[in-house]
Amino acid sequence: MAETVEPLDYLEPALAVPYPAHARTGSRSTDRRPSFSAFSQTARVTAHDLPVLGNGTDIELTSVNSKAPIEDAVSETPAESIHAPEPISPSQKRLFLYVLACCWSVVVMGWNDGSTGPLILRMEAFWNVGFAVVSLLYVCSFVGFIVAGLLNVWLSDKLGFGKIVVVGSSCQLIAAVLESTGPPFPVFALAFAFNGFGGALLNAHLNTLIASMPDPAPKLGILHMSYGFGAFLSPFAATQFAQMPRWSIGYIVQTGFALTGVIIYVVTFRFRTEAQILGAWLDSDGPIEPVRGNKMKQIFQLSTVHVLAFFVLVYVGLEVTLGGWIVTYLVQVRGGGPSSGYASSGFFGGLALGRVLLLWVNKKLGTNRVIYLYSFLVLGLLMIVWFVPSVIGDAVAAALIGLLLGPFYPLMIGVSRQILPRGLLTGAIGWIGSFGQAGSALFPFITGALAQKYGIKILQPMLVAMMAVDICLWAALPYTTRLMT
Numbered sequence: 001m002a003e004t005v006e007p008l009d010y011l012e013p014a015l016a017v018p019y020p021a022h023a024r025t026g027s028r029s030t031d032r033r034p035s036f037s038a039f040s041q042t043a044r045v046t047a048h049d050l051p052v053l054g055n056g057t058d059i060e061l062t063s064v065n066s067k068a069p070i071e072d073a074v075s076e077t078p079a080e081s082i083h084a085p086e087p088i089s090p091s092q093k094r095l096f097l098y099v100l101a102c103c104w105s106v107v108v109m110g111w112n113d114g115s116t117g118p119l120i121l122r123m124e125a126f127w128n129v130g131f132a133v134v135s136l137l138y139v140c141s142f143v144g145f146i147v148a149g150l151l152n153v154w155l156s157d158k159l160g161f162g163k164i165v166v167v168g169s170s171c172q173l174i175a176a177v178l179e180s181t182g183p184p185f186p187v188f189a190l191a192f193a194f195n196g197f198g199g200a201l202l203n204a205h206l207n208t209l210i211a212s213m214p215d216p217a218p219k220l221g222i223l224h225m226s227y228g229f230g231a232f233l234s235p236f237a238a239t240q241f242a243q244m245p246r247w248s249i250g251y252i253v254q255t256g257f258a259l260t261g262v263i264i265y266v267v268t269f270r271f272r273t274e275a276q277i278l279g280a281w282l283d284s285d286g287p288i289e290p291v292r293g294n295k296m297k298q299i300f301q302l303s304t305v306h307v308l309a310f311f312v313l314v315y316v317g318l319e320v321t322l323g324g325w326i327v328t329y330l331v332q333v334r335g336g337g338p339s340s341g342y343a344s345s346g347f348f349g350g351l352a353l354g355r356v357l358l359l360w361v362n363k364k365l366g367t368n369r370v371i372y373l374y375s376f377l378v379l380g381l382l383m384i385v386w387f388v389p390s391v392i393g394d395a396v397a398a399a400l401i402g403l404l405l406g407p408f409y410p411l412m413i414g415v416s417r418q419i420l421p422r423g424l425l426t427g428a429i430g431w432i433g434s435f436g437q438a439g440s441a442l443f444p445f446i447t448g449a450l451a452q453k454y455g456i457k458i459l460q461p462m463l464v465a466m467m468a469v470d471i472c473l474w475a476a477l478p479y480t481t482r483l484m485t
Contacts, residue, residue, distance in 0.1 A: 090279060098277065099219050101268040102206040103226035105169050105261045109199045110230025111254055112175075113440065114348050115238035117324040118341035119250075121331070122242040127185045131456075135448030140189040142441030144196025149434025152204050153295045153427040160273035164205050165265045171198025173258035180255055182248030200437050204430030209274055211417045211425070217363070220410040221355045228352025228406060231323065232345050239341035274426075299428050304419060304477065308412060311473040312436025315408050317443030318466045321459070323347050324444050325451075326398055329459045336391040346399035354406025367411050374404040375471045382467060386460035 090098070116137070123134050155164055171194045178191035210219045241250030269277060299305055327344050330336035336343075362370050381404075384397045413429065420428045443466065450458045 090277070095213055095219075098268065099210060099213075099222060101264050102210060103223055104257075104264050105165070105172065105199075105202045106206065106223055106226045107230035108169075108172050108176075108254065108257045108261055109202070110227035110232075110348065111234040111257060112172075112195055112199075112230075113227075113320055114231030114234035114323065114344060115250065115254070117327045117344045118235050118238040119242050119247065120324070120328060122247050126182075126247065129185065131448040131452040133185070135445040137189055137192045138441035138445040138448075140193040140441070141196035142438045142445070144193040144198075145200045145434045145438040145441065148197045148200030148204075149431050149438075150296075152201065152430035152434065153299075155201070156205070156426055156430070157295075160271075161205050161209060161277065162265070162269040162271035162273065164201055165269065166262060166271070168198040168201035168205075169258060169261040169265055171195065171201075173255065173262055174198075176251050176255040176258045180248055180251035182246065196437070196441065200430075200434040203433040203437060204426065205274075207413050207433065208426045208429050209277070211413055211429070212274065212278055216417065217410070217414060218359060220413055221359050221407075224406070224410045225352045225355040228348050228350075228355060228402070231348030232352055235327075235341050235345040235348070239338065242341070243338065295424060295427050296431075299424055299431055302420070302424075302428065305428050305432060307473060307477050308416060309432045309435040311470060311477075312409070312412060312432055313439035313442070314466050314470045314473065315405070315412075315439070316436050317439030318463060318470065319351070319405055320440035321443045321447050321466070322398065322401065322463055323351075325447055325456065325459050326394075328451075328456050330391055330394060332456050334389060334391045334394060340391065340395075343395040343398055346395055347402040350399040350402030350404075351406045352402075354403040355410055358403075358407050362407055362411060367415060370407065371411065371474050372471070374407065375467060375474070378404050379464065379467050382460060382464050386464070 120134055124130065127133070155167075159167070175191040175195035175198070178187055178194070182188075183191075206223065207220070210216055210223055213219055237250055237253060241247050323344050326347060327341050330340040330343055334340075358370075365373070378401050381397045381401045385394045385401075388394065388397075412432075416429055416432065417425065443462070447459060447462050450462070
């Protein structure tokens with residue numbers, strides 16, 4: 001017949017004394033038995049478990065956890081949880097090495113985008129095609145960007161940071177190898193799709209990693225400066241290769257850069273996750289709230305994500321359209337010579353410098369004010385390129401436009417870090433970046449298609465309209481978002 005034992009205070013100390021020999025097994029134990037406060041629900045134990053309380057009869061214990069003192073519950077914490085090791089934060093020197101490693105693939109992205117402009121006329125002659133067909137290269141990049149944006153969250157959960165950056169840089173390597181062989185146009189276009197896919201993955205995860213570091217603003221400036229640095233150097237090489245019979249061998253240089261990037265990521269990050277790389281720095285802004293349910297669905301429900309995505313779409317489209325078509329514009333509209341290819345270098349050089357030299361202005365005035373200030377100055381400079389018939393003057397204006405456009409992308413990443421949920425940040429930046437990078441394919445394609453019908457003089461009205469749209473999109477951000485910046 002089972003008995004009910006009420007929770008008595010004197011029973012728990014009694015469990016610490018030596019037990020008499022068990023009537024059934026003859027064993028004797030001096031270990032402390034679990035306290036009654038450990039039982040959270042009604043439990044059944046026998047005399048075999050508690051020999052001091054009976055001789056084999058079943059004893060039913062009522063729950064005593066709710067009546068146990070709080071101190072008892074605390075004292076039952078496992079020792080290993082008390083001594084759990086704290087996450088180790090990497091040193092500032094190691095963080096700087098991580099930033100440099102991240103910059104490498106961004107240089108490759110810039111190198112690829114910067115070399116396209118000076119080679120467009122050479123590509124048309126090589127494949128005997130027009131602007132509209134060459135512009136399909138940008139469409140293939142667009143496909144790669146969008147596919148990466150849709151798969152980014154799933155890949156992030158499955159692989160983690162260290163593996164994804166290796167996948168992204170490997171896609172860059174595959175693209176460069178294909179491009180260097182001077183293949184038929186469809187294969188060359190496929191290479192652009194690989195480049196778009198890998199670049200979108202890298203863009204999402206490298207930005208998120210650096211945005212999670214302490215004092216991210218200058219680090220993001222360095223990261224995005226490296227894009228401008230690669231895009232600044234590549235037109236110098238591409239302009240020379242464009243005059244060679246085998247112009248595609250210029251992509252051998254890009255192949256070497258991409259292969260080096262794969263090695264750097266394997267050695268530096270060793271396939272580790274973002275949490276393993278950053279340690280306690282990852283939680284410096286507060287713990288990451290666990291995200292339940294479909295992440296992409298939650299991301300798409302954030303209106304700010306869509307506004308930022310379209311803002312970046314137009315911004316990146318403006319950036320790559322100007323850098324890619326300015327050479328053709330100067331040659332065919334302004335009567336420039338082969339040296340006009342260096343105007344593309346001037347634009348991307350300004351882009352690189354603006355992301356570092358204007359950091360103090362950004363900090364002084366704040367994100368909201370400088371975005372408007374730079375945007376209206378860019379509009380004025382675009383008018384100069386449109387209406388002033390001077391090759392040198394237009395090239396200088398293009399360089400200044402690059403200088404003012406440079407800070408836009410790092411500032412957008414900083415805004416995203418402030419206003420988006422930390423648990424969705426990687427996926428959100430991935431979608432914003434991938435959708436935005438699609439602008440580097442969409443708008444150059446539209447420009448090429450219009451240029452096929454109306455001539456390349458359509459470039460400047462396109463750029464002015466895109467800048468005006470970007471201003472409107474920034475103004476459309478929720479008021480609370482602008483207030484935070």
